[in-house]
Amino acid sequence: MLTETKQNMELAARAELLELTPDAMAEIGLQTHVYVRPVQAHEIAAEIEGQIDVSADTWLFAVHAANGVRLAIVDSHEGAFDGARAYGYEPLSVH
DSSP states (O other): OOOHHHHHHHHHHHHHHHTOOHHHHHHTTTTTEEEEEEEEGGGSHHHHTTTOOOOTTOEEEEEEETTSOEEEEESOHHHHHHHHHHTTOEEEEOO
């Protein structure tokens, strides 16, 4: 059973989380984490037009900063993770 003090501290921490704005939430992890998600080339064709030559059904991997900004498109999950770590980020998978 939690002591009353510990319960109060947990309630205060939850209240602080509820007060975070969407922008503040987006900044959490910005300096330490990136998110990697699979994407088919046709989903981003307009954005990568002329930059890479792959068929529309090719799976690529998008690397995003914690605030959602796409940082890179790579051709393998392993490459996305290795590249992120090379720049000092902790990569996380997003499905």
